[in-house]
Every structure is written in C-alpha cells, then in structure tokens.
Amino acid sequence: MNPDTSDAPLQEAILEVDTKGAYSMLRPEAGVHRVQRVPVTESKGRTHTSAVAVMVLPSLPINANDEAGGIEDFDNPESDYYVNPQDVRVDVMRARGAGGQHVNTTESAVRLTHIPTNTVVAVQDERSQLKNRAKAWRVLRARLAQLKRDAREEEALQMRRRVAGSGSAGRSDKIRTYNWGQSRVTDHRSGITLNQLDDVMSGGESLNKIMASVTQWFEDQEIAGMLAEDTNDVSRKR
Numbered sequence: 001m002n003p004d005t006s007d008a009p010l011q012e013a014i015l016e017v018d019t020k021g022a023y024s025m026l027r028p029e030a031g032v033h034r035v036q037r038v039p040v041t042e043s044k045g046r047t048h049t050s051a052v053a054v055m056v057l058p059s060l061p062i063n064a065n066d067e068a069g070g071i072e073d074f075d076n077p078e079s080d081y082y083v084n085p086q087d088v089r090v091d092v093m094r095a096r097g098a099g100g101q102h103v104n105t106t107e108s109a110v111r112l113t114h115i116p117t118n119t120v121v122a123v124q125d126e127r128s129q130l131k132n133r134a135k136a137w138r139v140l141r142a143r144l145a146q147l148k149r150d151a152r153e154e155e156a157l158q159m160r161r162r163v164a165g166s167g168s169a170g171r172s173d174k175i176r177t178y179n180w181g182q183s184r185v186t187d188h189r190s191g192i193t194l195n196q197l198d199d200v201m202s203g204g205e206s207l208n209k210i211m212a213s214v215t216q217w218f219e220d221q222e223i224a225g226m227l228a229e230d231t232n233d234v235s236r237k238r
Helices: 020-027 130-168 197-201 205-237
Strands: 029-036 048-054 088-093 108-115 119-123 174-179 184-187
Touching: 020 205, 088 130, 088 184, 108 130, 119 130, 174 197, 184 197, 184 205
Parallel strands: 029 174
Antiparallel strands: 029 048, 088 108, 108 119, 174 184
8 A cells, every 4th residue: 555645544554674683683573562642633642543453474485495596506505405314214125016027126216215204215116226216315305395395385374373263362362451641561471661653663672572582472472481390390200
C-alpha cells in the first residue's frame, strides 16, 4: 500500500533486516506492543490505547549455499550437498538382473547407506564399479539435500505457527508499553522503566538498555527452566 495514494490506516508492515545476527537480536521484540497517547483529534484530552502485534521470523535460505549461487559444494559443511563420508557405509556386490555373464562375476554394484538418516542408495547401472559409486554418491547427496530443505521448510512452518499464535494475543498479553504523555517506556517482562521515550524511538542508548534487559530476562528464564527440570528429575528418581 502506498501511503501517499490512500487514506486507509496501515494494517501491516513487513521489514527484512539483512544483518548477521539480526534474528537473535530482534527475537525478544516479538509480542504485543501497547501505545498510550492523546490523539490530536481528542477534544477532551483522554488517553487512547492501541496495540500492535510484532512477529519476528528468521530468513531461512532455500539452499544453504545460495550465497555461492547454488553451487553444489561437496566439501563445504555448510552446503546442502555436503555428506560426511564417515556417516556412510559402502557395500559392493555383484549386480543382479539382466547383463549376461558380467553380472555374475564382477562386484560392480554399489550400495551406500547414510547411517544417521538410514537413507539407502543402490546403483548397478554401469559395468564399472567406479562409475556406479560416483552415481550413487550423486543420488545420495541429492536425497540428503532434499531432506535438509524439507526440514528447513517444516521448521519455518512451525515457527510461523508459533509466532502467529503470539501475534493474535490480546492487549492483556502485552510485552511493552509506550506512554507518550509521560515519555515513559516499560517492558513488562524485565520490569525496566525509562522516561526517555524520544531516545527509545530514535534507536538511542535507551533502546539498547531495554533490549539488553529483556535478553538477560530470557537467559534467566532459561536457567530457571533447566534448574526446574533437574529438580523434577531428582524427585522422580527418589
């Protein structure tokens, strides 16, 4: 929507932050942000409250090696096509089926088993074991690359569902309040309150303080959760 050609209120805005570590830094901003202000059209000076749901999603690549133009880099652990040879069991055997005397006397067929995923590829198309081995590796890499892509797509889907659930929360589920009349910002998770709204909105040091306090709050919650799990494990063992 172009704001210069429409009087309709803005319903949705999508921003992409292409910076390393952006998701980790902005993830705590996901939730309901509440704004308290006196509109210029308010004749009686009453404070109005509005809210906006913020969703933070990572940019998951279609291919782990997209930045290199999608090149099939078999030696790069970050590539979808990389397979650790130590994870693959190689078996050679005599080919079966039509092919004359050759299939009964030469161990040209190759079977690769990717142990972590139990993915099996068997090739006996060629008389040469080397050619069958090379083809089997190509097929195996392609199958495992597709598994990685499917896993990323499923992860993205589940994350969108979780974030969409938080985005549909009501005003009672607010994470932060911005009060224009008192120039006050309060984060309801960490409990920090700063009377420096202008500095927060301009991305100043006050915003950094708030975000740092929330990050610390998340870390404290994770530690508390792990301690609670350990306590429950000890109790069950008793």
